Amino acid sequence: MPDEATALTAPDLPALYRRYIGCLNRRDLAGLGEFVDDDVRHNDRPLGLAGYRDMLERDFREIPDLRFDLRLLVCEPPCVASRLHFEAQL
Secondary structure, X not given: OOOHHHOOOOXXXXXXXXXXXXXXXXXXXXXXXXXXOXXXXXXXXXXXXXXXXXXXXXXXXXXXXXXXXXXXXXXXXXXXXXXXXXXXXX
């Protein structure tokens, strides 16, 4: 995960986010550390990388066909906004 000293440029951020979504869709939880920092927060709750990984493992267990379909991505470093589409086969 880049630190503030190696801030991402506008062209780099969308590519990084797309790689993150690819990591999730491959269920490459071992590779999350490339994209998720140790002090990650989810909905303003501190989780840490281990907690974030646990949350995803639970989601993948409960929704086996879960995929993250990126519909809209707006990047203005250091911020990212995205619209993800989820559809589960029940």
